[in-house]
Amino acid sequence: MAGQLNPHLLLAVPLAPLAGSAIAGLLGTKFFGNLVGRTVSHSATILGVLVAFIISCFTLSAVMDGASYNATLYQWMNVGGLKLEVGFLVDSLTAMMMCVVTFVSLMVHIYTIGYMKEDEGYNRFFAYISLFTFAMLMLVMSNNFLQLFFGWEAVGLVSYLLIGFWYTKPTAIYANMKAFLVNRVGDFGFILGIGLLVAYAGSMNYTEVFAKKEQLLALTLPGTDWMLITVACICLFIGAMGKSAQFPLHVWLPDSMEGPTPISALIHAATMVTAGIFMVARMSPLFELSDTALSFILIIGSITALFMGFLGIIQNDIKRVVAYSTLSQLGYMTVALGASAYSVAVFHLMTHAFFKALLFLAAGSVIIGMHHDQDIRNMGGLRKYMPITWITSLLGSLALIGTPFFSGFYSKDSIIEAVQASHLAGAGFAQFAVLAGVFVTAFYSFRMYFLVFHGEERFGKAHDHGHHDHDAHDDHDAHDEHHGLAPGQKPHESPMVVWLPLVLLAIPSVIVGFMTIEPMLFGEFFKGVIVVDEAHQAMEELKHEFHGPIAMAVHALTSLPFWLALSGVVTSYIFYMVKPAIPAAIKKNMTPIYNLLDNKYYLDRFNEIVFAGGARLLGDGFWKFGDKGLIDGLVVNGSAKLVGWLSSGVRLFQTGYIYHYAFVMIIGVLGSLTYFVLPLLFAK
Numbered sequence: 064m065a066g067q068l069n070p071h072l073l074l075a076v077p078l079a080p081l082a083g084s085a086i087a088g089l090l091g092t093k094f095f096g097n098l099v100g101r102t103v104s105h106s107a108t109i110l111g112v113l114v115a116f117i118i119s120c121f122t123l124s125a126v127m128d129g130a131s132y133n134a135t136l137y138q139w140m141n142v143g144g145l146k147l148e149v150g151f152l153v154d155s156l157t158a159m160m161m162c163v164v165t166f167v168s169l170m171v172h173i174y175t176i177g178y179m180k181e182d183e184g185y186n187r188f189f190a191y192i193s194l195f196t197f198a199m200l201m202l203v204m205s206n207n208f209l210q211l212f213f214g215w216e217a218v219g220l221v222s223y224l225l226i227g228f229w230y231t232k233p234t235a236i237y238a239n240m241k242a243f244l245v246n247r248v249g250d251f252g253f254i255l256g257i258g259l260l261v262a263y264a265g266s267m268n269y270t271e272v273f274a275k276k277e278q279l280l281a282l283t284l285p286g287t288d289w290m291l292i293t294v295a296c297i298c299l300f301i302g303a304m305g306k307s308a309q310f311p312l313h314v315w316l317p318d319s320m321e322g323p324t325p326i327s328a329l330i331h332a333a334t335m336v337t338a339g340i341f342m343v344a345r346m347s348p349l350f351e352l353s354d355t356a357l358s359f360i361l362i363i364g365s366i367t368a369l370f371m372g373f374l375g376i377i378q379n380d381i382k383r384v385v386a387y388s389t390l391s392q393l394g395y396m397t398v399a400l401g402a403s404a405y406s407v408a409v410f411h412l413m414t415h416a417f418f419k420a421l422l423f424l425a426a427g428s429v430i431i432g433m434h435h436d437q438d439i440r441n442m443g444g445l446r447k448y449m450p451i452t453w454i455t456s457l458l459g460s461l462a463l464i465g466t467p468f469f470s471g472f473y474s475k476d477s478i479i480e481a482v483q484a485s486h487l488a489g490a491g492f493a494q495f496a497v498l499a500g501v502f503v504t505a506f507y508s509f510r511m512y513f514l515v516f517h518g519e520e521r522f523g524k525a526h527d528h529g530h531h532d533h534d535a536h537d538d539h540d541a542h543d544e545h546h547g548l549a550p551g552q553k554p555h556e557s558p559m560v561v562w563l564p565l566v567l568l569a570i571p572s573v574i575v576g577f578m579t580i581e582p583m584l585f586g587e588f589f590k591g592v593i594v595v596d597e598a599h600q601a602m603e604e605l606k607h608e609f610h611g612p613i614a615m616a617v618h619a620l621t622s623l624p625f626w627l628a629l630s631g632v633v634t635s636y637i638f639y640m641v642k643p644a645i646p647a648a649i650k651k652n653m654t655p656i657y658n659l660l661d662n663k664y665y666l667d668r669f670n671e672i673v674f675a676g677g678a679r680l681l682g683d684g685f686w687k688f689g690d691k692g693l694i695d696g697l698v699v700n701g702s703a704k705l706v707g708w709l710s711s712g713v714r715l716f717q718t719g720y721i722y723h724y725a726f727v728m729i730i731g732v733l734g735s736l737t738y739f740v741l742p743l744l745f746a747k
Contacts, residue, residue, distance in 0.1 A: 068132040076115045077200040080193045083111025088190030104186040108193040109172045116165035123158040152206030154592045160203040167333035167420045168196040170564035175325045177561035195221040199334040207267040208257045219246045225326040226319045238318035245315040249305015256298030273348040296356035303339025310367045320382045324427030331389040332420035340396045344405040351596040361401025362489040365496035368394025375507035377660045381426045384511045403599035404481035411474035418462035421568040425456040432554035444520040448554040455565040462572045464505040464628045467616035470576030484604040501624045505631025577612045
């Protein structure tokens with residue numbers, strides 16, 4: 064059914080969640096009189112996202128049959144020949160993203176009914192997550208930079224509202240401000256990149272900008288010998304570094320755990336953090352023009368993939384372990400982008416969305432069972448109390464570490480092979496980082512899994528270590544100080560509304576990679592959508608070595624990544640199940656390294672001193688010298704003092720005697736003659 068998609072149906076995809084958000088946010092909150100109850104709020108938002116998901120599935124089916132859509136829906140204004148428009152570009156990349164975003168969002172919506180049932184802000188939360196879905200859909204469906212930037216900023220704004228959802232908690236207020244400010248740094252680069260492209264291409268429309276790529280390639284940045292396209296692409300990627308939490312703009316992501324668990328799943332799995340990866344893949348025709356930009360992406364992704372994984376090893380908060388695994392996996396996606404394997408990066412984005420949403424929601428289910436205790440040192444043996452949460456967590460963990468036949472294996476292995484085929488500067492370090500990251504990921508993932516679900520039961524006891532001082536405790540009542548099970552209490556499986564999304568997410572976490580690797584990476588799924596230059600051979604080499612998903616999984620059993628992952632699992636089992644004295648001894652004997660990891664490489668401290676301190680110093684300087692000294696002191700008070708001084712001089716002649724006034728008049732006339740007549744005399 065090749066042809067054009069129906070624009071009215073496409074418009075319903077972002078507008079349905081927006082309508083649900085409006086119903087819950089306007090009619091279901093105290094601000095507007097709480098006109099509708101909880102049932103109407105969650106029903107309206109879930110229905111909105113369900114409609115969006117169904118239409119997205121039909122759209123994907125139509126796109127695979129050859130249909131597409133690229134047109135303007137609404138022209139806002141014309142400014143000097145520059146058109147500001149709202150429009151959709153729906154191709155295979157967009158359709159796949161639409162399905163992933165709406166499916167994960169639908170699972171999170173359903174899960175939220177059970178997770179947030181005791182929370183006062185129930186309706187407000189549903190309004191926010193539906194609005195978040197709308198913003199992400201506007202971002203991925205856009206066909207121009209203006210709408211892309213609107214969606215980009217909208218997901219940032221709603222994430223601020225969600226991370227600080229419990230606005231009475233000081234830690235939540237700090238975390239959402241941190242996320243907002245760090246993203247502003249990235250967004251500054253992003254808007255500079257957009258500005259450069261718009262200035263020299265003369266259009267905001269993707270297709271029109273891509274059509275002028277040869278002209279852009281010939282230009283240099285005025286006043287320098289830098290290639291304009293390199294500078295523009297690096298600026299765009301700085302935007303992606305903020306949104307997709309790449310080093311050093313990653314610092315906001317672990318703190319985003321201050322929000323309720325459902326939003327952790329939504330931010331980390333399908334929306335927001337994947338926006339940067341999607342944007343670079345969408346801009347592949349431009350990024351392919353600059354090897355310098357691709358090398359920069361490759362190195363930044365490698366640092367993130369390896370060094371953020373190390374931080375996951377020492378975390379004790381169940382959600383923070385999963386958060387650091389998100390950082391590491393985003394690093395893997397970025398490495399694939401740098402190796403020009405854009406389709407592999409997007410493939411990993413898709414598989415990761417399912418198993419990461421599963422792991423976050425499973426962590427939330429554990430938190431419910433543990434009465435809001437998030438410290439994995441207080442858990443153990445939950446397998447027999449929470450069987451559904453246990454089995455789905457195991458499936459998610461196996462997908463995360465790249466176990467053959469699981470979805471994460473196909474995408475992760477493809478990234479490792481693509482990096483090995485890359486010849487860019489930095490590829491050697493990237494190859495080491497992604498291989499070492501396999502062991503690290505397996506180790507911290509199964510450290511969490513074993514400590515939570517196996518071994519001795521450590522709940523319902525007095526714990527001398529208390530909670531980790533960096534932990535962000537997820538509670539339905541921000542004022543409730545009690546966390547954890549009381550002595551004698553046992554955990555319990557979560558209600559069906561909580562475990563059903565886990566089961567539904569576990570299915571694609573296992574099978575989606577096996578089913579889609581061939582069309583997405585080696586078929587024509589992304590043909591004409593993702594552009595790869597002939598000089599970059601990574602995808603060609605992958606295609607040459609691929610002999611089907613079964614052969615790939617069987618061959619992997621003899622490959623280095625598989626044995627690294629297996630050794631990571633075995634090491635974690637020995638360390639935490641058999642000989643727990645070993646990690647304790649390592650921690651004791653390697654205190655400096657432990658402190659370095661515990662303080663997150665001191666990057667927060669560095670940002671606090673250099674950037675926050677520098678901003679305060681600059682602010683003080685502007686205030687003291689600019690505001691107080693120059694504006695208040697010289698301009699405002701100085702002019703007043705000058706008038707006062709002149710007035711006090713003039714006042715001396717206001718005596719009441721006629722001869723004094725006559726004298727002043729004569730002096731005035733003499734002065735005027737001197738000023739006006741003398742120059743004329745000298746001119747002659």
